[in-house]
Amino acid sequence: MAKRKLTPMLEQYLHFKEEHPGCLLFFRMGDFYELFFEDAETVARAVQIALTSRNPNDENPIPMCGMPHHSVEPYLSQLLDKGYKIAICDQVEDPKEAKGLVKRDVTRVLTPGTVVEDSNLNSKANNYLGAFFFDAAKDAGGIAWVDFSTGQWSGLHSRRETELWQWMAKINPSELLLPQGAKVPPQFSELSSQVTFVAPGAFYDLSSATNRLLESQSVADLDSLGLAGKGELVRACGALLTYLEQTQKGEFGHLGEFKPLNLGKHLLLDEITERNLEIFRRLDGKTGIGTLWRVLDRTMTPMGGRLLEARLRQPWRHLAPIEKTLDCVTFFYERDQLRVDIRHSLDSVYDLERLSTRIFLGRATPKDFVALRQSLKTLPLLKARLDGQDFSSAPDLGKIVNKWDGMDDLAEVLDKALVDSPPPVITDGGLFRKGFDPVLDELIELHEHGEDRLKELHQKELAETHIPKLKLGFNKVFGYYFEVSKAYKGQVPDHFIRRQTLVNSERYITPALKEMEDRILSASEERKALEYKLFQELRERLAAARSRFLYMADAVALLDYCQGLAEAARVNEWCRPDMHEGMEIEIEAGRHPVVEDALGASNYIPGDLRMDQERRILLITGPNMAGKSTVLRQVAILTIMAQIGSFVPARSARLGLADRVFSRVGASDNLAQGHSTFMVEMTETARILRQATKRSLVILDEIGRGTSTYDGLSLAWAVVEELSARAGGGIRTLFATHYHELTSLEGKIEGLRNLNIAVKEWKGDIVFLRRLVPGPADRSYGIEVAKLAGVPRPVVDRAREILAKLEEKSQDNGSKRAVDRASQTLLPGFGAPPIEISGELTEHPIITQLTDLDVDGMTPIQALMLLNQWKDMIKE
Template identity: 65%
Template sequence: MSKQKLTPMFEQYFQIKEEYPDSLLFYRMGDFYELFFEDAEIAAKELQISLTCRNPNSEFKIPMCGVPHHASKPYIAQLTEKGFTIALCDQIEDPKQAKGLVKRAVTRVYTPGTVVEDDNLSAKVNNYLAAIIWDESKSSGGLAWMDFSTGQWSGIQSKSENDLWQWALKINPRELILPQGKAVPNQYSEIDARITPAPSAGYFNFKSACENIREVQNVADLESLDLEDKMQLTQACGAMLAYLRQTQLQDFNHLGEFKPLNLSKFMILDEVTERNLELFKRLDGKKGKGTLLAVMDKTITPMGGRLLSVRLKQPWRDLSPIEQNQRAVTFFFDNDTLRSKMRELLDTVYDLERLSTRVVLGRATPKDFISLRQSLRTLPPIHSLLLTAARSTDEKSRAMAPILRTVMSKWDSMNDVAELLESALVDSPPPVITEGGLFKTGYNAELDELIQLTEHGEATLADLLKHEKEVNDLPKLKMGYNKVFGYYFELSKAFKGQVPEYFERRQTLVNSERYITPELKELEEKIISASYSRKTLEYNLFQKVREDVAKNRSRFMFMADAIAAVDFWQGLAETARVNRWVCPEVHPGMEVVIEEGRHPVVEAVQGSANYIPNSLTIDEKRRILLITGPNMAGKSTVLRQVALMGIMAQIGSYIPAYKGRIGLMDRVFSRVGASDNLAQGQSTFMVEMMETARILRQASKRSLVILDEIGRGTSTFDGLALAWAVVEELSRRARGGIRTLFATHYHELTSLEGVIDGLRNFNIAVREWKGDILFLRRLVPGPADKSYGIEVAKLAGVPKPVVVRAREILANLEEKSQDGGGNAPRQNSVQSILPGMICTGSEKKNEAPPEDHKVVKELRDLDVNGLSPIEALTLLNQWKKSLGDK
């Protein structure tokens, strides 16, 4: 459309659109939000609504579509969910009072990372906006993230750019702000966030960032926020604040205190470990059933659910908070009646964090206030329930955790706010705040009168008529109404008495006289204007209530934290009780002892009756457990269940075992399964080696490492050599070795027991029966006797001719191996192919074999039938000492 042919309306439209070129502009026209041109085409397609045309008979056809303004939220939610931003352009003056074109302006920009409405949010999931910057010249960067819907924000500064991107992947923001020209590295393309480019000079300017942070946090300097020496983190925080100013177009005083994440306080779980252990998503990327979170989440409230997710992402590393939370969980675990009543009460508590955020931002609906009121009603009963339990003479109840007593001592039932909402708002208010019907009678005298007039106007007129009849002895007095005079009194001309002086004659008819009185006129004006006055007064009163409630933001947040903690503890207790879990002993040492442990997710899917538990010990003599056995036997399950129990124990949870003793872990590393990243040119083996490299570089003495099938992605000898070297490196690191569970099909590695200090062989037991194998699912000492690959193939349904032929080929290969011919590796003789053993492989075939160990000679010559039990035990002890096993 040429400039000369623009109507005033489209001139206004384009002026506004130029300021928000990357947003879909919802342009208010009457009762609709209209979209035009490309915006209309996009919205119509994404929302599946009709695309129409403005000026259909003109050469300048303008695509357009629209949605009702009163029902726009679901449409906006759909678009933001798909990653679009929406600029909401409203009429900012009353059309009745406008001279010419109604003034319009963008009042808010909806973006995926800044939404606060429930339509756009998952109740138990944080909705993060994040910003990241890397300063190559200083080799330092910062990542900040914020849940705008709750006001909580944090961040980290790092000397490693990869660490920043790993954390970005871990927190999974919905929107990520990057400096202009910066892109997400290819290896982190899994970050599923809307990328918002921002000019470095404006958004990431250090000076502006400092000023914005000090203003928002109301502090004199950054030292109180632990940001004084974190330049890049400060820049990332400043970028988020600058973005909020541009999109929210209002103050955002609901933000809590900024707290940089102290990594030294928490167990670190990288995104690979989270994925491999299926903490929040299954390996197929789906959430829900099949994840640890789904099994553990028995929380009731949104705040409790979000706290559980945060704890699983960041388990504690220090013993003190772990033990405190364990005791709180135990208190609820031991009190079934208390826990049951608590769950009933928590079910009536809504999302205090997000509700109070909307109140502070002025976006709360009447329904939100009713939800707040209902939540506040529940606070006193919860406190009373806990107090009763604390005063109980029952021995278990007296053992209330100090952390729970602290919460109770600081409890704020917010009775004053509850009373305000109770006295003010009706139980079922209308959805909008401009149509009246919000307030109860008795809350405001002026409003009561207007309510009386609007809802009982006819009755008030009848009362006035009755009053005039009685006071002035006018039994024949009538009342009428017409559009000319409004309400009037009427007397028949047959009346011969005295008319009161304040009766003013307005009209004379053949048979009657019509009068008005000052009181009737005043009442008429009140009735006519009462509806408008009531709506206006109720709107103003509602704003006053909102302001009064908003002043209590800090109290709401404190109680939201308290409710979240109580819900977190009772939820873990409920899960433990339902699933028959036990409280582990978490200690500062290195030992990990699991008796009859189970995988929580597998057990939940299969049922406890079908699950076979396993026991294991990791200590100074058994730092590396080398686990062999066929596919499908359960090696990966055992590995993962130990890692999961370590994570669960360090959030204060019970664990699925008969008994557990777990030494503190600073990190859990997981390298399991086969995956590739072909889009970045990374094969399965490359991904495997990258993850292994990360583990070897970052693992410490306090880490737990689980490795599954290292080296299987390449040739047999290459893979075996790599697996061998990785085991050796893990045994050497951290001055004594790193706690490791290493599952492998390379049976040659089982010969390392006795060679590498602290390595022990275990296998998942199987039994052969009439040509088939039975998986016993039991972890037992010693190596597996073979791989059973062909038997597993048979179970998988591989055609019988293939299975038969595979057995023939295997027999032929084994025969050649035993004869010393061919190139097939000998399964039971690692000495022939690996260095460091008795034979290095460089000897010629005609060289004499090495002399047997003296224990082997004694065993060969031993008369077993002639030994008494005590003699056998003595001999075994002598052999053990001679082999150097302390």
């Protein structure tokens, strides 16, 4: 088949397509973006628009689809959500001035991690682009992440590759850059980021990365950024900057100061703890009801919402910032009317961070400018509400008010400049108010009232020429003209220029009429051009004030954050926690905020809990559904809430600071990684035992339940012993279990105390009292819980019969001795029981050898050989 001959336009399309492999190419043609070939088929299918063809009558028609340029954003958003990358190819010269084919170029590449438009973003969540690098030869690596929509970026250097992946999973960027050949470890395969593989040499070169980073931050050396000796983190930063250069096709000087993550400042919550405690998402992966975020979020602005997200991911570790935040929250908590007024004003403040970013990048729409104007008009109202308040109890709020920048100058300019409802497209005109620019006023007057100006000129000529039947007309050949009857031909003045002779009249133009016509006919285009120029000048003025916008965005975010926490505390009747640097935890009438939100305050039964030097490990027993997991999570969540500066759901709470919170709760598997429920459980337990410190808070739920009874019981027992022995005195731990044998450890392990969730039997059923009381549970009530869950009655009755027989057998002395002997042999913590054997057996050589055997010093081969030797001796 002969090669298809393509038009110059399609050749231009394919040229840009070749330069941007892997991208859908949106090709600007007049007022539309068009796509061709495979891209057209992909987009038509993905966003459900009509697929047509450029040459339908041809033997091989070229598939095409398109959409108007002014309504393209929703389609771009859908495609980005589906994981596509998009190259925007715009016309870079005026088609009216083009000689031949209009010049085009790719002006930017849209990817999930680089978008700035609101339609593609969650207003109260950051949208990160991440980069990962690990040098196995140096056993060191770094990760960096940037929110391009706000300009905030950070990173972490570590010698543990697993730790870097844990943080990457916690940050959960929309898009992750990896060197070609690298892989996401299997245990992090559930990472929802879109992975983009890039060339290591071009993106992760240390020299290029250093130069780009220093230039971006306007510093002379890496010491200024705290990156000296952290080449792997520098490489990750370089990958981000290189990727942004390639996708944004221009300057991105809006990036803020790079601040490496300081782990020493924050309470560390790994991704497993975030998931298990359902801080941002429920265990089923969904957001909204059932998460701590949903209960706490009473913020009114996007900036305040993102600050809340950041604090929840990285709570404070030290007392000073926690107390300062609590002081600010208390200030609003105690002033109900002020809080109501502040909330009302904040509701009119839009996203100052992202608005200023779009303005700086030249991507702001007229709607963005109107939103910015509304926000700036609200700032003086906020300031007025705060003026005159006594900030002695909350000095951080006082500093904000004292350094307030109302940006009145910019608010005044925007108020004078823009109409209330500007058109969506900058080049359509109609953006500016009258009075903003004298030349524009004249063009607006001509465009909107040109006919009136012509009538004025007509009346003037009538008065000066005294020709009674002087008419004003228009046709497409001559344009506007004056028509004079031949009867008054002699009265025509000299400045009338004849253009056409008719049977009964003559048609004339005048210099003034021609000038007026030219101005009227061109006024529309001139107005659009001038408004576009004025819009760009206004954008540049606002872009130059970006630092002022960011300062006020931070100020508003802190106000919003504190009032939001105060609102949540007031609505839910929470109390201010008493924070201290000791190890004690005392909670009176504590509640789980998320469970209470779901059930209602009247349906939740509060409980007390105390942990101190004598109660470092709390062993909690009780039946399923009684609320053991709720108690565990409740203590962890109250600790996290307190360390972000929030009030907590309790009558009173005295909480010792934690440096980390670990959780091992629930039962889940990971079949994609080949991990069973028990394997996941043991992996999470291993992480806790290796990383927990004396100041950590650990919650463990049902350790060892995924394997056989004795294996699981032994593991649970050993874990308790290890936690009690760690950190020179034990780690604060809440341990829920169904292994009642563990309750015997109270009195044997220092600092361990038994607690149980109280239940009451009533006419063969059980009633959950939801109270945490001292002592071990007397039984598990598993059959009763099964009955409540709806297990068929025959199964329940049969289970009771079997249980009765098993309990009857356990009363037999011989059986009881056998069970006791097995337990004492298998369970660590007990001495070996006396062996009841005959005198002959006591003197057997095997017994002698076994007594003297050095088990730790034997190799597996030696052990097998010895067993074989004993076997032969027994045969003899």
